[in-house]
Amino acid sequence: MSTPSSTAYPVLVIGGGISGLACAYHLRQAGIPVYALEAGSRAGGFITxxxxxxxxxxxxxxxxxxxxxxxxxxxxxxxxxxxxxxxxRAPRYILVRGQLVPAPLTPPSLLTTSLFAAGTKWRLFTEILRRTHPPEDDESIAAFVRRKFGTELLDRLVAPFVSGVYAGDPERLSMRAAFPKIHEFETRHGSVLRGAMKSRPAKGAPRSGLCSFRDGMETLPRAIAARLGGSLLLDTCVAGVRHGKTNGKPWFEVDIVRHEHRETLAASAVILATPTDVASQILESLSDRFAPLFSRFExxxxxxxxxxxxxxxxxxxxxxxxxxxxxxxxxxxxxxxxxxxxxxxxxxxxxxxxxxxxxxxxxxxxxxxxxxxxxxxxxxxxxxxxxxxxxxxxxxxxxxxxxxxQYNLGHSRNVQSLEALTASMPGLFLAGNYLSGPSVGACVEQAYRTAEAARVYLASIGVAGVGDIAHA
Ligand SMILES: Cc1cc2nc3c(=O)[nH]c(=O)nc-3n(C[C@H](O)[C@H](O)[C@H](O)COP(=O)(O)OP(=O)(O)OC[C@H]3O[C@@H](n4cnc5c(N)ncnc54)[C@H](O)[C@@H]3O)c2cc1C
Known part of the structure; x- marks a missing residue:
């Protein structure tokens, strides 16, 4: 790699988890020379x-x-x-007094399940007949479920499900941030069931299901890493990002530690795809306004x-x-x-x-x-x-x-503040599982949006080699 005095890379991606890998992959497909910098000795982050x-x-x-x-x-x-x-069709179970009870995931099973008393079933099936609106203020998942369906549904089904997805506390998780679709169903249609029915996939449309790979989940990051080849630099820890300027051109200076050697790279754009605590440290010298915003994410x-x-x-x-x-x-x-x-x-x-x-x-x-x-x-x-x-x-x-x-109360506002600050620094972009969903699929979609924004930015400043995207 070169020092900033010789070459400025179009874009550096920091972090080689699925978010960073997907960013780098998308940019590479667009023909943009990209380097991904990963602190660890393997790619994939949590996918192990x-x-x-x-x-x-x-x-x-x-x-x-x-x-x-x-x-x-x-x-x-x-x-x-x-x-x-x-x-x-594999059943999912809920543990009730030591016994495994099938989770009711279809309307008929909701009717017959032993998990809920008649009152809860009534509230579930008649929800479509009522028109409600979510409160203006952010509402917790627990408050939402109590308001719409009662405590039994919360305790027996929703809370366990929420710990399965977010390892979260339903009293603190924000409905609109953690389950934006359900929030939107109520906002737009006045009823969750009505909204769900209206947005049902067309008959015959492929339904998504749970998947993995023959050799395990790590197959996905390994394959992206293989495509990136020498553009993925492992054992490369980013210590900080600063503003730099050479020959009147603004760029970012990226301090790295690679095989115990310190080096500084220059890039026109930087995508930060690390958890918030690391991002906060890396951006410290760019602005002291990042740290208080990143610290809001638990x-x-x-x-x-x-x-x-x-x-x-x-x-x-x-x-x-x-x-x-x-x-x-x-x-x-x-x-x-x-x-x-x-x-x-x-x-x-x-x-x-x-x-x-x-x-x-x-x-x-x-x-x-x-x-x-x-x-x-x-x-x-x-x-x-x-x-x-x-x-x-x-x-x-x-x-x-x-x-x-944790997509807790205030999460959407925190993301907005962070994005506004980031947008005030042209060429700086964020990706990661704290922005628009923690699932692997949400990380990839978010990464594509970020990479696309970086591509558009690079084209707008006339960085060589940056043209229209050619998709795989
Ligand atoms: C226990 C657990 C179970 C989960 N189960 C599921 C599931 O079943 N299904 C599902 O869809 N999702 C699941 N998830 C969520 C999903 O796996 C993660 O949200 C996703 O993998 C996060 O990817 P990421 O790239 O955003 O972050 P990370 O995977 O955290 O990647 C960040 C990368 O940045 C690197 N890095 C850190 N500091 C630096 C630095 N200074 N310089 C350079 N690189 C650095 C790290 O080494 C890491 O590789 C689960 C998560 C966990 C923890």
């Missing part, structure tokens, strides 16, 4: 697949929703053959425990996706995915493997316990639910102090 003793553990996301942009990316990367689809800690058993150790049929645990059950485990039932190739023949999540915004202290205590507690809680006897054959634990950004 670990193979050990014939087991395949997912240490971060277990699956992704097959949205159109993700499927197009998978196709362009030549990964279609490796795609695995989870059985769309993250929840999560412990991910995988445990493997021989089939004969387990009494319960292991059909389905897994189960979620309402807080009222008094357990530390938030939810469990039946990893080896969901996708082939996660465990050797005759073995079963599950992955549980614990901690989150409602029980952050759990993640601070010693590692063996965390794994032991989770295995002891899951064992009676699945009828497991004896010790696990293998376990794996990974915990993250800052796992998932």
């Amino acid at each position: 697949t670990k193979e050990r003793d014939g087991f395949r553990f997912e240490l971060g996301p277990q699956s992704f929703l097959s949205t159109e942009p993700l499927l197009a990316l998978i196709d362009a990367l030549g990964l279609k053959e490796q795609l695995l689809h989870a059985n769309p 993250y929840a800690p999560v412990a991910v425990v995988s445990a493997c058993y021989r089939r004969e150790q387990i009494q319960r049929p292991l059909d389905g996706f897994g189960f979620l645990v309402p807080r009222g059950e008094g357990l530390r485990v938030l939810g469990t995915v039946f990893s080896s039932s969901l996708f082939a190739g996660r465990a050797p023949k005759g073995m079963f493997c599950f992955t549980s999540f614990a901690g989150g915004a409602t029980d952050p202290q759990f993640c601070e316990l010693p590692e063996d205590k965390i794994a032991e507690t989770i295995c002891a809680e899951v064992a009676p639910v699945l009828g497991i006897s004896g010790k696990s054959v293998a376990t794996n634990l990974r915990r993250y102090a800052r796992a998932l950004p």
Whole structure:
């Protein structure tokens, strides 16, 4: 790499998680010379697949929703053959007084489920007949569900679901930020059900489902990294970004530490695709207004425990996706995915493997316990639910102090403030899971929008080699 005195790169992407990789990939498809700088020794960030003793553990996301942009990316990367689809009919369970009850996900099952009393069912089915409007102020998910459907739906279905997606606290998560579609249904149609029915996909349109890859989730970042080749610089930690000017031209100076050597690179545009705490440090010397804004974004800690058993150790049929645990059950485990039932190739023949999540915004202290205590507690809680006897054959634990950004009350306003400040610095762009959804698919879509904005900016300042986009 060159020093700023010799070359200015059109654009540098900081962070090689799925957000940064998707940004770099999109720009490269547009024919723009791009470098992605990743502090770690591998690409993918949270997307991590670990193979050990014939087991395949997912240490971060277990699956992704097959949205159109993700499927197009998978196709362009030549990964279609490796795609695995989870059985769309696989039941999801809710733990109620120690028993697994199928989660009611269709209108008929809502009617027959033992999860809710008649009053809750009545409120659910008659919601379409009432016209309501969300309050002007940001409303928490808990307040929204209580207002529309009552406490039972919140405690038994919505709260466990919310801990499954955000590891979040429904009393603090913002309805409009965390589930913008549902908020919009009520705003536009006065009823969530009416809105949902009106925006139903046309008959015959492909439905999205849960997917992974034969060799695990890390297949996706590995394939993007392979396409980026030498443009992805691993073991390259960005320490700071400053404004620079040479020959009257403004640009960014990017301080990096690579193989213990400090270097400064110059770029016309910079895309920051790191978590907010890192972004805050990196942008410190650009403006002291970033730090107070970034500090408003909270993250929840999560412990991910995988445990493997021989089939004969387990009494319960292991059909389905897994189960979620309402807080009222008094357990530390938030939810469990039946990893080896969901996708082939996660465990050797005759073995079963599950992955549980614990901690989150409602029980952050759990993640601070010693590692063996965390794994032991989770295995002891899951064992009676699945009828497991004896010790696990293998376990794996990974915990993250800052796992998932919390789309809490005020989140949309915080994002707007951050985006306004960023927009006041032409050439600076943000990407990442704290902006418009934490899922892998949302990160990719957000990254494409950011990369496209960077491309338009580069074209507007006449950076060489930047033309119209050629899509894969
Ligand atoms: C436990 C868990 C389970 C999840 N389950 C699912 C799921 O089932 N389905 C789903 O769709 N989503 C799931 N998610 C969410 C999804 O995985 C993440 O939101 C997404 O992977 C985040 O990608 P990212 O690129 O924005 O951030 P990250 O993955 O955090 O990537 C940021 C990158 O920046 C790098 N970096 C940091 N500092 C620097 C620096 N100074 N210089 C250069 N590089 C730096 C990091 O090393 C990292 O690689 C889960 C997340 C977690 C934590």
